[in-house]
Amino acid sequence: MSKDDALGFLRHMASDPESAQQVVAEYNRLLRDLAREKGFEFTDAELTEAAEALKDASAGEVSDGALTTVVGGDAVIKHGEDEKFFLDPPHMP
């Protein structure tokens, strides 16, 4: 998987959680290839667990990203359903 593909996965996960099984299958395939390349031994169950964990973590990165969008001033900025305020940092120019 290229890094662009991986990033695509992240976005995909955030927008379409129903495709989770497809994503897990893709991660499973990637991990299997990597494990073979490295000479690591994984059981099918371990691979699936790892793929699930990667899927969850990727989805978490996207959803959490929505909470940590950088905004400025003391604004309330709308991002979809989320609203975020920002507080005056010290030493602001």
Next chain:
Amino acid sequence: MLSEEAAHAFVDERLVDDEGLCAGGQGGQAIPEVLLIVPPFLKPGSPALGAEILAAACRSQGMDCDVLYANLSFAARVGDATYRRIMIPRHGKPLGEAVFAQEVYSGLPHPAPLFATATENAPNFPWDEPAAGERCYDICRAQTPGFLEETAAAVADLAPKIVGFTATVQQTMASLAIAKTVKALRPEIFTMLGGDASRLPMGQALAEIAPMLDCVVAGEADLVFPHLCQDYLQGGASPPWVIECAPPTELDQVAAPDYSSYLRQLGDLQAAGGLPETYPNHLLFESSRGCWWADKSRCRFCGLVHAGYRRKSGARIVAELRAAAERHPGVLLQAADCVMPSGMPHEILPELIEDGFRHPLQWAIRPDLTPAELLLMKKAGFAHVQPGIESLCPSILTAFRKGARAHQNIALLREGRSMRLDVTWNFLFRIPGDDLEEYAGLVRLLPALSHLQPPMTFSSIVLQRTSPFLEDAGRFGFHEVRPSPVYRYLYPPETRIADIALDFQGRWHSALDEAPELRADLEESLRSWMTTWRDPGTHPALFKVPLAGGRVVVQDTRPCAKEAIVLGDAKYADALAYFDAPRTKRQAEEVAGAAVADLLEHGFVIDWDDRYLSLVTRGHGRSRTAA
């Protein structure tokens, strides 16, 4: 008109029947003997902590005291977006002060030079579009006469004996303008001004050009102000023209604020559609004043600290937090402290967490908090931290006497991402004695940090009143220091500007001045990092997930990633985890051995500030936690 309704509502709530005034209780509020006014441009999303503390202190002494949030009615008049655009003095340009200065003093030059803002060093500020300054200024100016007239009329109707103004950032000129209008209607009302803008020598210089003020109170007036008012109300002598207050030494003696006035006035304006329903977006509390670090070693750029460090007891802080969380469910509680008291997380948070407390909290912290302390904060409800990161350059942090190292700053950004904490920080550069090689190294380093939260702004250092850099400018390489020219748009020519100014300019030599290409590269790298984080869902990620058998998988979506997915054996996982803490080169070679080269090559570990440090955050699987 909306603000007129609000002003009338404020008065009407205190007038209950045909027979005149109500002394409080059901159906109305007491007519205040002391009225504290919060002028524009305090942010509308939260109440004024200082004014509310003073009001509570006056009430505890038996006086009728209320707080009039004139800033809210002005925000409703000009529109929330316009107000917010003006309220923060961008790049040292206090446009909000200019709005009201034109009402206070005649003959001031037109403040057009304050309109322009440098958007390029804050690309994520949403309202800094070109011409926004002029447009918002014009809107505010058009509304100012009506606002002053109505506010003064509301004050005159209430007929308090004393009117006090709280002036912090960009509130001085609005205070003077309201005081001038009130005095024209009711010259017998005694007018006072206090707040950060009136500390000495600023307060003295201000008093000399503010005949509409009867008294300027300098310093922390928590204990002094109620006695001044009481003496005056009881027919004693008027307070002196300028009075300097000794700060309270025991903060547990300071009254707790009551935000009901703010919430009532806000609610009235929201009901009329004048302000967003999202307000209040935070409420303020305080656990300390001053800075405990500054008592050891003052950061040389910092102009925030004025008095010695004092803090409330843990029991008092816990009680205030519990009460505020119960009274205002879900509303962020933001500490007004310069910095969180040392050891605070372990001192108070376990008790709160054990009792089931989980409430949005925000505190300014030092960047050397441990992951364990950050985790406690996260569990207690912290979503945002303000860690006092001003640079990632080791030599600049040393020159600042910051007491935190660059690798600690980066580690905090990493932990913030791992724990889903919003980390607010700014990047300062271009100081005397800075190091060109270090800047060049930083430009090479920044792409590896793209998954960590970027600074909100970046800028050359600003000289601020009371900062060691200003107070001992020559020693630190600052020459020809003088007040910022913006003050000529605010104050009459006879003003002692050097005593009233907050921001100063000067000349100094930075290595970057001789390397414009490097400076451009640095600024572009910072800008790119910031804009990458503008949209949710596109932030680069670099996280690890532990696998069976002690193995690890790392996913890397940074633009500089060598591989998107890296699988590591148990030794590799251990080596990566070893660098969660900063390590010396010798430690790295002795403990992590052969894995180091691979970790460095992938940019999972960096060699910066004489330390090797992991940049990899922790992934969050279903069975895993933020810890």
